[in-house]
Amino acid sequence: MKTIYVLWERQLKRYYRSKVRMIASLAQPLLFLVAFGFGFGPIYNKASGGNYIDFLVPGIIAMSVLFSSTFMGIEVIWDRQFGFLKETLVAPVSRFKIMLGRTLGGATVATFQGLIVLLLSMIIGFRPKSIESVILSIFFMALIAIIFTALGTAIASQLEDMHAFQLIINFLIMPLFFLSGALFPLQGVPKFITVLSSINPLSYGVDALRGAMTGNLHFGLIFDAVVLSGVAVLFLSIGAYFFSKIEA
Amino acid sequence: MEKESKNHIISVTNLTKKFKDNTAVDDVSFFVERGKIFGFLGPNGAGKSTTIKMLTTLLSPTSGEIMMDGKNPQVHADDVRKIFGIVFQDQSLDEELTAYENMELHGVLYRVPKELREERIKKLLTLVELYDRKKDFVKTFSGGMKRRLEIARGLLHHPKILFLDEPTIGLDPQTRNHIWDHIKELNKTEGVTVFFTTHYMEEAEKVADQICIIDHGKIISKGTPKDLMKQTKTESLEDAFIKLTGRDIREEHATAMDSLRNSRKMFRGHK
Numbered sequence: 001m002k003t004i005y006v007l008w009e010r011q012l013k014r015y016y017r018s019k020v021r022m023i024a025s026l027a028q029p030l031l032f033l034v035a036f037g038f039g040f041g042p043i044y045n046k047a048s049g050g051n052y053i054d055f056l057v058p059g060i061i062a063m064s065v066l067f068s069s070t071f072m073g074i075e076v077i078w079d080r081q082f083g084f085l086k087e088t089l090v091a092p093v094s095r096f097k098i099m100l101g102r103t104l105g106g107a108t109v110a111t112f113q114g115l116i117v118l119l120l121s122m123i124i125g126f127r128p129k130s131i132e133s134v135i136l137s138i139f140f141m142a143l144i145a146i147i148f149t150a151l152g153t154a155i156a157s158q159l160e161d162m163h164a165f166q167l168i169i170n171f172l173i174m175p176l177f178f179l180s181g182a183l184f185p186l187q188g189v190p191k192f193i194t195v196l197s198s199i200n201p202l203s204y205g206v207d208a209l210r211g212a213m214t215g216n217l218h219f220g221l222i223f224d225a226v227v228l229s230g231v232a233v234l235f236l237s238i239g240a241y242f243f244s245k246i247e248a
Numbered sequence: 249m250e251k252e253s254k255n256h257i258i259s260v261t262n263l264t265k266k267f268k269d270n271t272a273v274d275d276v277s278f279f280v281e282r283g284k285i286f287g288f289l290g291p292n293g294a295g296k297s298t299t300i301k302m303l304t305t306l307l308s309p310t311s312g313e314i315m316m317d318g319k320n321p322q323v324h325a326d327d328v329r330k331i332f333g334i335v336f337q338d339q340s341l342d343e344e345l346t347a348y349e350n351m352e353l354h355g356v357l358y359r360v361p362k363e364l365r366e367e368r369i370k371k372l373l374t375l376v377e378l379y380d381r382k383k384d385f386v387k388t389f390s391g392g393m394k395r396r397l398e399i400a401r402g403l404l405h406h407p408k409i410l411f412l413d414e415p416t417i418g419l420d421p422q423t424r425n426h427i428w429d430h431i432k433e434l435n436k437t438e439g440v441t442v443f444f445t446t447h448y449m450e451e452a453e454k455v456a457d458q459i460c461i462i463d464h465g466k467i468i469s470k471g472t473p474k475d476l477m478k479q480t481k482t483e484s485l486e487d488a489f490i491k492l493t494g495r496d497i498r499e500e501h502a503t504a505m506d507s508l509r510n511s512r513k514m515f516r517g518h519k
Contacts, residue, residue, distance in 0.1 A: 006356045014344045083340040090304050091357040092330040248306040 011105025059182025072106025073152020263312035287456035
């Protein structure tokens with residue numbers, strides 16, 4: 001337990017000591033929130049009569065959790081390049097515990113990033129239903145964070161350097177985000193988007209956050225929770241497997 | 249035979265490691281006696297670090313067998329990891345943490361009890377003259393300071409086998425002497441087997457009980473420093489080493505950092 005804890009703590013220390021990184025990672029969700037929120041707001045309003053900011057905020061929170069957590073997972077490559085990874089790979093601790101400590105640390109940071117975005121969105125007028133709904137949202141943010149930190153770790157375990165980084169962003173993270181229903185409702189979209197979004201785990205995360213914060217649901221809260229938990233267990237297992245196979 | 253092998257804390261039989269285009273370690277066999285200081289010498293790119301990586305569970309061999317205190321690192325990786333400690337040739341510190349935090353993290357990973365941990369961290373940081381910098385981030389350290397911290401961290405837990413891959417590279421003679429005195433002390437009082445590589449031949453001559461010289465992936469000579477000098481009819485280990493390995497300069501394969509700059513390879517082949 002203590003070993004998982006120190007590796008978790010390490011991720012947190014690295015995060016709060018890097019103020020630049022913290023600010024940089026908040027700039028993007030804020031930009032999306034303002035540009036899309038105020039840009040598409042009037043059209044959305046005319047089309048369905050709803051408030052677009054209410055619709056958008058849970059999606060942008062999911063986005064910031066997605067980005068932060070994937071990057072936290074991919075940090076394994078940095079640790080490989082700066083050498084620290086070796087120190088943990090030869091330690092007399094099972095690789096599973098090491099991976100779990102890192103992943104939980106990364107997921108904690110990503111959840112925290114999501115919370116900050118929630119606070120920022122409240123400044124521009126977003127209001128979650130209740131305190132309970134915020135607590136429920138934190139639970140779902142944590143699930144999303146665990147899923148994508150584990151995914152990032154699994155990918156990074158297979159890579160030697162950062163060359164594939166752009167590839168991961170353009171061919172994995174961006175599609176996951178755009179096809180998750182974060183920006184537009186999944187009702188009435190063409191069939192292929194319905195299919196793609198239904199195999200995208202983030203769709204269930206976005207739906208759960210939106211459901212928890214505003215009551216607006218597409219799949220259903222329990223269903224979301226079951227799917228997300230299942231995917232989290234699956235990705236943690238895959239991540240742990242690949243991590244245990246790393247050679248230096 | 250049975251009794252003899254029990255005395256060998258490391259035994260390596262016909263060990264081979266092939267990478268895509270070269271054979272880094274080629275049918276190597278040797279053993280290390282329990283409680284001895286063993287010098288593993290060779291020119292750059294001879295296969296020293298690759299061998300150490302296989303012994304320390306970081307790489308799996310292409311063929312051959314390794315026994316570490318009776319356990320095979322490929323089969324019982326977790327058990328083998330409990331036996332040894334290592335100071336790597338290249339850096340393995342977390343630069344975003346302080347010197348003390350790096351030590352502390354290592355101590356927890358290696359399950360050194362809290363009080364002993366604090367006591368040893370203080371002693372070792374004092375030994376490498378970094379105690380007054382303990383709260384500074386490693387990223388502010390010079391190369392030599394990082395090296396010293398790395399060694400201090402490697403000595404924090406007392407394993408059965410201590411691997412030191414060019415531990416004293418870039419350190420001044422005073423620090424080198426301090427560190428070797430400490431290592432010899434550990435070897436004597438706690439019976440820690442020491443497996444080290446170095447390019448400082450006078451260092452190897454002074455401290456090693458046994459020496460093994462590897463070149464182009466093959467073992468070319470083994471014995472005590474005296475044996476090697478006798479074999480080659482030379483006066484010092486350095487002369488013996490040069491006589492055995494020749495005078496041409498070797499190139500080392502690119503490290504991860506170099507390949508970050510040079511290589512366009514995006515995905516890594518598995519083996």
